[in-house]
Amino acid sequence: MKSKTVLLFLLLLCIAFVSVEKxxxxxxxxxxxxxxxxxxxxxxxxxxxxxxxxxxxxxxxxxxxxxxxxxxxxxxxxxxxxxxxxxxxxxxxxxxxxxxxxxxxxxxxxxxxxxxxxxxxxxxxxxxxxxxxxxxxxxxxxxxxxxxxxxxxxxxxxxxxxxxxxxxxxxxxxxxxxxxSSNSKYDSMLLGKIQFNTQEQNGYRLFKLHCNSCHKEPLFSTFEFKNNGLTIDTSLNDYGRYRVSLMPNDSLKFKVPSLRNIEFSYPYMHDGRFKTLAQVMNHYNSIDLNNKKISTELKRNLNLSSNEKVDIIAFLRTLTDKKFLFDSKHTYPKNK
Amino acid sequence: MNVLFRFISFISIFIISYSFAKPLAGVKVVLIRPHQADSINIDGFKCYLSNIVISDSNKKKDLNPSNYHLLDFTSSDTATLYLSPFANANLLEFNLGLDSIINTSGALGGQLDPSNGMYWTWQSGYINFKIEGKSPHSPARNHEFQFHAGGYAYPYNSLHSINLELRPNKSFHLEIDLALFFKMISLRDLNHVMSPGPNSMKISKALASCFKLIEDEK
Known part of the structure; x- marks a missing residue:
């Protein structure tokens, strides 16, 4: 009797540990x-x-x-x-x-x-x-x-x-x-499992120089609100953060999105106005410096060459996490 | 074994019922409607009262057990607020609305369940009170007016703390005087408030001054 109780107790303990682990x-x-x-x-x-x-x-x-x-x-x-x-x-x-x-x-x-x-x-x-x-x-x-x-x-x-x-x-x-999502090529590089090729390496260097203050590693966003210089779409009249805070300074500010899996999450921006990453790169490369409302991080000329833009995009593709995108645990449930 | 189990459950039931045995005193809350001559018809009035504290002249305080009360006057002009009885109480303090901690705590249940219709879905936050109705003074569609007040974040925090003095050992009830509210708010200028902001603050301040403590006549 006593040994059975002890056994039962041990079994319960194991179950408890397994469930905590799980x-x-x-x-x-x-x-x-x-x-x-x-x-x-x-x-x-x-x-x-x-x-x-x-x-x-x-x-x-x-x-x-x-x-x-x-x-x-x-x-x-x-x-x-x-x-x-x-x-x-x-x-x-x-x-x-x-x-x-x-x-x-x-x-x-x-x-x-x-x-x-x-x-x-x-x-x-x-x-x-x-x-x-x-x-x-x-x-x-x-x-x-x-x-x-x-x-x-x-x-x-x-x-x-x-x-x-x-x-x-x-x-x-x-x-x-x-x-x-934490199984991209970028993550493997961080863990020292693989190395970036020359183009990705150069894109990463440029990214850290020009993009990382808002799209901060390793989540690739600070999740703060920024005005990135997009002109207002008058068919939507969306003033972003202003609607919530009612602070004039927040006009046209939107939350900085994460860049992980960016290769697969097109179209881009809060109103989906850009279809390709090349268009996004061109936007940031031609910021109107006379726009006083733009976030301070963007108040400078990037002067990126076409090769540099391509290198940054090559780096952005290393943020694709195929394991995440095709994980069967995330798709339509089997019990339906 | 079985006897032991029964004994334990008996003890725990005893402990649980003892700890809940402290009786609550029901305080009547009465809604005072605008005078007939004012032609203001109230269809619905709901409000949250929270953090209710009763204290005596020695500043001894009693925080009430359930501190969030949704009062609904949709079908009746009276509601009951359950408070713990407190000897020699001379001050009743409470908030009109819910504080920022509640407003940022995610999905809550009971009186704070978002399905009670007192929660904004497009922008997180509770509606502290709703006053809805019709009046010829309102130039809006169908002469309607709709006041949904709330907002917990700076600078549009519309929570109001209300202190009401009471004479010890006197029985009392609370009045919410909407006749007074509509003396402060002109329906011609303001008839729809649906979001946090300056107007929400304005009507919250007005309603907070409409709470009165009335001694019951013996």
């Missing part, structure tokens, strides 16, 4: 400390899987046609390939380019203007936006509560089948947090 948030040593507070939403594989199911399910939209994945495609680092502006129900067009989704645990704010202050409430914005999912969280909860598959998934993840706002949103966060 459920920790892993990231490379050279990444900074995450911003996301995991103690309020501890990583758990079943919750990630539930979040993944929600992410790919159009049940979140008013007419059950649009899912998160409609504008966030895994093969494009969760951006919306070939679409400059996001799409919504009834073929409605939004007013911004869908951003990439990875390494979100390091973001202080979300959206191009930082209107969202916490990953856990991010999903409320596209769910409620009339040009995106056009739905309300209370109606999403009604639909999920009527669905036997979700009753079961919530039961597995949380120990009972209660489906509420907090659990739904935190599960989506769990899936988003699991999207870590």
């Amino acid at each position: 459920n920790t948030f892993k990231y490379p040593k050279y990444f900074p400390k995450p911003v996301y507070q995991f103690e309020n939403n501890q990583i758990n594989d079943l919750k990630i899987e539930l979040g993944r199911t929600l992410f790919y399910d159009p049940i979140l939209s008013l007419d059950n046609t649009i899912s998160c994945a409609s504008c966030h495609n895994p093969y494009n680092a969760f951006a919306h390939v070939d679409h400059n502006l996001s799409h919504g129900i009834n073929d409605k067009i939004g007013n911004r380019n869908a951003p990439v989704l990875f390494n979100l645990a390091w973001h202080k704010t979300f959206m191009w203007d930082g209107a969202i202050n916490h990953l856990d409430v991010q999903a409320l914005a596209p769910i409620s936006h009339p040009d995106e999912m056009g739905e309300s969280i209370s109606n999403v909860l009604l639909k999920l509560n009527r669905n036997q598959i979700y009753k079961q998934l919530f039961y597995q993840a949380y120990g009972d089948s209660l489906i509420n706002t907090e659990r739904t949103l935190k599960s989506i966060s769990q899936f988003l947090l699991s999207l870590i």
Whole structure:
């Protein structure tokens, strides 16, 4: 009897250790400390899987046609390939380019203007936006509560089948947090596993000279708001951060995006106005120095030659993480 | 083994019920509507009160257990605020709205659940109060007015702290005087507030001055 109890105790201890091992948030040593507070939403594989199911399910939209994945495609680092502006129900067009989704645990704010202050409430914005999912969280909860598959998934993840706002949103966060991109050629170079070729090496040198103050390594962004000199698109009249802060100085400032996987996340900028990296390079190489509102980092002539621009783009391609882009854990869930 | 288990559960139930045994006193909150002559019709009024503290003349304070209260006057002109009873209390302090910590804590449940309709989805943050209705004074479509006030970040923090003195050992109720609110806000000039900013601050300041403590007549 006693030996059986001891055995049972040891078995439980092993299970405890295995689950701790399985459920920790892993990231490379050279990444900074995450911003996301995991103690309020501890990583758990079943919750990630539930979040993944929600992410790919159009049940979140008013007419059950649009899912998160409609504008966030895994093969494009969760951006919306070939679409400059996001799409919504009834073929409605939004007013911004869908951003990439990875390494979100390091973001202080979300959206191009930082209107969202916490990953856990991010999903409320596209769910409620009339040009995106056009739905309300209370109606999403009604639909999920009527669905036997979700009753079961919530039961597995949380120990009972209660489906509420907090659990739904935190599960989506769990899936988003699991999207870590840190297996690019650049990462292998940092770890000393491979070496850059001459062109990439030169591109990296130029990058550190001209781009790194805003697109800071190793996440390739400071996630701050900057005016990068783009003229306003009068069909959108999007003043960026100004809408949130109401500070005149924030007019036309947008959040600096990460450059990881940039090769696959075209079109570029908050309104998707550039289709190629060459166009982006040309923009930064021809900044209007008379523009007083432009961020201080850009107030100088880069004078890049065409070879130099090509070298920088060659370096940017080393930020492509094929393992991330084609990871089967990130794609449409099997249980659907 | 079984007996031991039953004993433990009995003890824990006893401890749990004891710790929750402290009774709460219900304080009535009454909504005072604008006078009929003002022709202002209120369709809905909801507000968050938070960080409720009761103290006595020795500055002894009692922080109330559940510190976020969503008061909803949609279907009734009275609501109840549950506070812990406090002997010789002479000061009631609370916030109209929710503080920046709550506003930046992500997805919360219960009274703070975003599905209560008191949360902005396009820009993170709680709506501290909503006043909606109709009046011929409003030049807006269908003579409607819609006040959604909030904002937790500098310089547009619209949270207001309210201190109300009370006489010890007297029973009282709270009044929210919307007749007074509409004396301060001209519907002709301001009839829609839907985001944080100067207007949100203006209507928050006005509503904060409409809370009154009324002693109950015996």
